[in-house]
Amino acid sequence: MQLTSTYQEYLGALRSGDRRVALNTVRMALAEGADIRDLYMEVLQPAMYEVGRLWETNQFTVAQEHLATAITQSVMAQIYASVICNPPIGRTMVATCIGGELHELGIRMVSDFFEIEGWDVFYLGANMPPDDVISMIDEHRAHLLAISVTLGGHVMQVREMISAVRASHVGKRVKIMVGGQPLNRAPEAWKAIGADFMANDARDAVKMATEVLV
Amino acid sequence: MSLNECTLLGRLSNELILVCDHDLVVREANELAVQTLGEALLDHSLIELFSPTAQGKGTAFVAELQRLSPTQTTPTWELMLDVPHGNRLLIGLRGGKLPNQGWLIMGGGEPSGISNLYHEVLALNIELTTLIRKLSREQTVLNDRIQRLLEFQEQHDVHHH
Known part of the structure; x- marks a missing residue:
């Protein structure tokens, strides 16, 4: 259409x-x-x-x-x-963004794309402390953590968040996806900050997650 | 015109006042500007203070300044500046070419807390939209249960008859 x-x-x-x-x-x-x-x-x-x-x-x-x-x-x-019209497929994602409320639209869109595909999504809002993110991953047995970042200056915060999750008891079982404009501009940066993969947009995010979590 | 002369203008007393040279390097700043942006801003390019989202806009603003004739004043621009403690400042920029020093940049130093107000309203809107989403989810679950109950009732009626 x-x-x-x-x-x-x-x-x-x-x-x-x-x-x-x-x-x-x-x-x-x-x-x-x-x-x-x-x-x-x-x-x-x-x-x-x-x-x-x-x-x-x-x-x-x-x-x-x-x-x-x-x-x-x-x-x-x-x-x-x-x-939320499709039946659940038994996959769970926890989503958050770094950098404030103004920049949460992108990760909301990504979250909605996953829900359309039948994922259970727990969107935590902006700038959640790593401990809260870890608790949510644990509580909901999440398969995927999605982190969005909009400003280049906040990429280090994403790295800190990823380090904290990796070091925790949920670190080995959850995959971590990152996305956002500064990462799109530096396509290899996701590796440096410790993510499992990055997505260019909401559609790409669902496709990548489906491939990674076979 | 010097900074002292600028600050004598009472109507500007609650605004940031920066005197910059042609490359937008800050040469003088009033007390409010120093308090808000830090002492380190002196002798540094104002562009360095622009937040990443405002970099492109900042460059365009400088280009516009350089195009202007000495008698023209710039239209108002809004730019985000990185400020201490991670807050970003909403700033209106306007000014004109100074005879010897370059540019006079003046901007509201949030006397009315307008930037905070924007963020409060946005946060409230997010709370509201999150609630609407939760209600939609509940509604879907309830609709599903009602549908299943109706089907159960139908089966029960068939058996009964």
Whole structure:
């Protein structure tokens, strides 16, 4: 299904800060048969990249950028029912992100992609202490830990998180996946920080995890 | 115009004031700027203080400054700066070319805590969206159970008759 016009309408709604129009645009596309994964990859994600570009070129204020982020978070929550439609496959993922609330959209999208595939996902929010992450992995017998990072300056925190998990009693049984813009720019960095693999986007994350956890 | 002359302007007293040369190296800073950004900012390029997300925007801002004629003032820009304790500062940049020293950069030093307010609102929105997700999950579980109960009831009725 072609989603170009949906993208334009959605971006227009973000530009004008109109949550209702944004939500209606996405709901209409779903009602017309759009795959929710395509909506994420071809509408929500590129729209948020465009918002970032608009801020960088001084066409959006920080307030507009924050509002666009909040609207997209809200839209994703409202259509979440479409995400949890598949039966569980017996796989569990714990997900977190480093770097604050503004940067949690990416890992939310990744989490939703896994849920669509039938994974049980426990999203912990941003900047969780390593001990809490380890507890969640243990409590839910997680197969996979997903860590997202948005800023280059936070990559070292990811390494610290991975070191703490590896050194813990759950370190040997959980696979660790990382992703985010700074890692996309340095494709070998995931090895240096101790992850098992990295993913370029949400779709790639599910594919990689499926291959690694055969 | 010197920093002292700038700070005499009462309306600017709650703003960061930086006097930079043509390469945006900070030559003078008012007390609020030093308190907020640290003493190390003096004689360093302001660009070094931009957060990674603002680097591209910062470069564009410098390019715009260099294009301007001495009489023009820059439009307002918003840039994120790395500040001590990991907080990022929302800063409005505007100014004009100074006759001898380069650029005067002025920005709000969060007198109204607007940056914190953004983050609070965003955190609340995340809580709300997380609750909506939990409710959707509960609703799915309940729908599933109701469906199974109805099927059970149907089977029971068939046996009964």
